[in-house]
Amino acid sequence: MLFENHINSRQFLERYILPKLNNHGPVLDVGVRHYTEHYKKILKVPCVTVDRQSIRKADITADVSLPTFPKIAGIEKFGSVLFNGVIHFGIDTLPHVNDTLNNFFHVLKPNGILLIGWNEWDINRKDIRTIATRNGFVSCLLFRQLVYEPYDPLENHYYSMWRKT
Numbered sequence: 311m312l313f314e315n316h317i318n319s320r321q322f323l324e325r326y327i328l329p330k331l332n333n334h335g336p337v338l339d340v341g342v343r344h345y346t347e348h349y350k351k352i353l354k355v356p357c358v359t360v361d362r363q364s365i366r367k368a369d370i371t372a373d374v375s376l377p378t379f380p381k382i383a384g385i386e387k388f389g390s391v392l393f394n395g396v397i398h399f400g401i402d403t404l405p406h407v408n409d410t411l412n413n414f415f416h417v418l419k420p421n422g423i424l425l426i427g428w429n430e431w432d433i434n435r436k437d438i439r440t441i442a443t444r445n446g447f448v449s450c451l452l453f454r455q456l457v458y459e460p461y462d463p464l465e466n467h468y469y470s471m472w473r474k475t
Contacts, residue, residue, distance in 0.1 A: 319427070319467035320345070323394065327425060327469065328352045334423050335389025338414075340374055341396040342366040355389070362400065375401055375409040380416035388417050394427030394469070404437060411445040415474055423450065424472040431466070438470060447472035 317325070331337050332354045339349055342361040350357045360383065361368035372382045374396075391414045401410050414424050424447055426438060439449070450473040 319469070323427065323469065324349075324352060327471075328392075331355070331390045331392065331423065331425070335419065336387065337390050337392055338383060338388040338417060339392045341394070341400070342368045343395075349392070358383075358388070374413055375406045377409070377413075379413045383413075383417045385416055386419045386422075388422060389419055390423040390425065391418060392425050394425065395429075397426070397428035397433055398431055402432075404433065404441065407433060407437075408441050408445065411441055411447070415446050418474045420474060422474045424474070425469060426472065427467060427469045429466050430468055435468060435470070442470075442472045446475050448475050449473075 328349060329352065334355075336356040336358065337353055339346065339357055339359045340361075342359050343366075346359075350359075358370060359368040360370040360372055360374060362371065362373040364371045370383060372379055393410070393414065397407060401407055411424070418424065424442070426442070428438070442449075450471050
């Protein structure tokens with residue numbers, strides 16, 4: 311699949327990635343913002359939102375990094391997890407990322423997809439790869455490329471896709 315030149319990361323997510331998640335069953339969308347409200351319309355499968363702040367009116371109010379999260383969200387309930395834009399905006403340290411990915415492993419069905427989108431400020435691609443692998447994920451290709459590389463060096467937003475083993 312060829313991608314359009316000069317497409318920003320959010321457009322890439324909405325045009326190419328979200329429709330692919332429809333193939334994997336219910337989606338857990340982590341982090342609620344006004345600009346993500348329409349994701350439920352793009353997704354043709356059930357979508358459950360989660361945010362740690364009740365003011366955001368997510369379907370589930372919980373901290374995804376806490377050990378209680380899998381029981382709250384449901385063990386092996388989701389076909390995919392959309393974890394975009396939360397690293398450095400609530401999940402701020404490598405130990406928190408590790409705990410969060412461990413929790414996502416438990417809420418994903420076998421062969422479930424984890425999409426991680428983050429700005430490479432404090433946590434680089436090698437860190438993400440190490441933590442995802444340590445928590446039982448293998449890299450997967452929903453497209454011919456594994457990682458979305460931003461066309462604008464100032465954007466610095468990446469996507470990587472992982473499959474639960």
